[in-house]
Amino acid sequence: MTTLTQEALIEQLSAIVGTDKVRTDADSLETFGKDWTKIYPPKPSAIVFPKTTEQVQKIVLLANEQSLSLVPSGGRTGLSAGAVAANGEVVISFDYMNQISEFNAIDRTVKCGAGVVTEQLQVFAEEQGLFYPVDFASAGSSQLGGNISTNAGGIKVIRYGMTRDWVAGLTVVTGKGDVLNLNKDLVKNNTGYDMRQLFIGGEGTLGFITEATMRLTRAPKNLTVLVLGVPEFDAIMSVLNTFQGRMDLTAFEFFSDKAMRKVVARGDVPAPFETPAEYYALLEFEAENEDHINTAMEIFEYCVEQGWVLDGVMSQSETQAANLWRLREDISETISEWTPYKNDISVVVSKVPPFLHEIEEVVTREYPDFEIIWFGHIGDGNLHLNILKPDDLAKEVFFQRCAKVSTWVFEIVEKYAGSVSAEHGVGLTKKPYLEYTRSKEELDYMRAVKLVFDPKNVMNPGKLIDL
Ligand SMILES: O=C(O)CC[C@@H](O)C(=O)O
Ligand SMILES: [Zn+2]
Numbered sequence: 001m002t003t004l005t006q007e008a009l010i011e012q013l014s015a016i017v018g019t020d021k022v023r024t025d026a027d028s029l030e031t032f033g034k035d036w037t038k039i040y041p042p043k044p045s046a047i048v049f050p051k052t053t054e055q056v057q058k059i060v061l062l063a064n065e066q067s068l069s070l071v072p073s074g075g076r077t078g079l080s081a082g083a084v085a086a087n088g089e090v091v092i093s094f095d096y097m098n099q100i101s102e103f104n105a106i107d108r109t110v111k112c113g114a115g116v117v118t119e120q121l122q123v124f125a126e127e128q129g130l131f132y133p134v135d136f137a138s139a140g141s142s143q144l145g146g147n148i149s150t151n152a153g154g155i156k157v158i159r160y161g162m163t164r165d166w167v168a169g170l171t172v173v174t175g176k177g178d179v180l181n182l183n184k185d186l187v188k189n190n191t192g193y194d195m196r197q198l199f200i201g202g203e204g205t206l207g208f209i210t211e212a213t214m215r216l217t218r219a220p221k222n223l224t225v226l227v228l229g230v231p232e233f234d235a236i237m238s239v240l241n242t243f244q245g246r247m248d249l250t251a252f253e254f255f256s257d258k259a260m261r262k263v264v265a266r267g268d269v270p271a272p273f274e275t276p277a278e279y280y281a282l283l284e285f286e287a288e289n290e291d292h293i294n295t296a297m298e299i300f301e302y303c304v305e306q307g308w309v310l311d312g313v314m315s316q317s318e319t320q321a322a323n324l325w326r327l328r329e330d331i332s333e334t335i336s337e338w339t340p341y342k343n344d345i346s347v348v349v350s351k352v353p354p355f356l357h358e359i360e361e362v363v364t365r366e367y368p369d370f371e372i373i374w375f376g377h378i379g380d381g382n383l384h385l386n387i388l389k390p391d392d393l394a395k396e397v398f399f400q401r402c403a404k405v406s407t408w409v410f411e412i413v414e415k416y417a418g419s420v421s422a423e424h425g426v427g428l429t430k431k432p433y434l435e436y437t438r439s440k441e442e443l444d445y446m447r448a449v450k451l452v453f454d455p456k457n458v459m460n461p462g463k464l465i466d467l
Pocket of ligand 2: 154377384423
């Protein structure tokens, strides 16, 4: 705990970034002290807005000297409370470090400040005739520093991988206050430990990312979306197998009828077709020529013949494709109205059906009075299980009941050698459950690594792992 008075703290932070870049008004503390989780009341002591790596370094050095706790803050779209400041921490917002520079057409790389918004990079890539493929519903607000720190996934992982796969180089300020330039944007660099990888998905616990060189790729052609109505969950996997056997997919997602109905009820997009189905699969592929469309149609018909698919629709334009995507992408925001308890779990794709059925049995037994919403990136083995809070139940009671059942859910995750956090990260919400995915020895190594980079525990303390 720091012995600095609030006044002295503001003074010292202002000396680094300027008085207009330190905020302590109630609105800012509330806004920048939290992410999209609604569990922990924000309580930061100040919000600071550096503009350069050097300023971040000075703040970290001050934190070491004065025993401050620092929390990094990007677009604040996190779902695991990795960027929540609930204990008087100083929040470092990267909003002013949002420059895109040094585009290199030959290397297909571009340098981005940690505060560059995902969509800003996507648009920049498009302007160069290229593509930044990591995409998700919060792309309009999430920032690259946060995406990298949580190794964000999203809807195109099946084809393009996670954020990790697009980071060519990183500039970080470690917890000790050193500035490291990691990997120098090289494609090949076998010179020992790739420390870049520790900061990717490190949730700001080892140091803060201030700049990243991101890779871009060729833009996909004529992305076409197919939504299929599937009566039984296991059939979704047969559909996935059959399509993947003959085509390269850019996405393969699923959602339940309950999830779809809630999105449609908002009135922005219509249901895909009239035939009701328990589940829907959403596939996307590049239709570079007629042959691709014909192949997709043939596979679709085969799936109908097998009884796996009841009905389907294929987009005929970009607008139609975007509307079909909304059926899937709008789910998270739509259900946020019900204060959902979130699980973001994964197993290898081949184990998804028995895994889901076992979990379904537990949650339907234990939550007879709660609404359960399934959706996710099924092509990656990643399921989003959301339990909705009944209106008449207090938030605290609801979360307590959910946490109890979580233990049983995570026992199933452990049994199937899965993960308690596929893509949202650990933060505060999944920290108590990390041992269901990581061995005791692994956790000891993680603690040891943390102490190497951040011996005074100033960087995002209490997140991901306790010392
Ligand atoms: O809200 C969720 O549970 C998932 C959010 C996001 O990862 C998605 O896939 O839409
Ligand atoms: Zn997701």
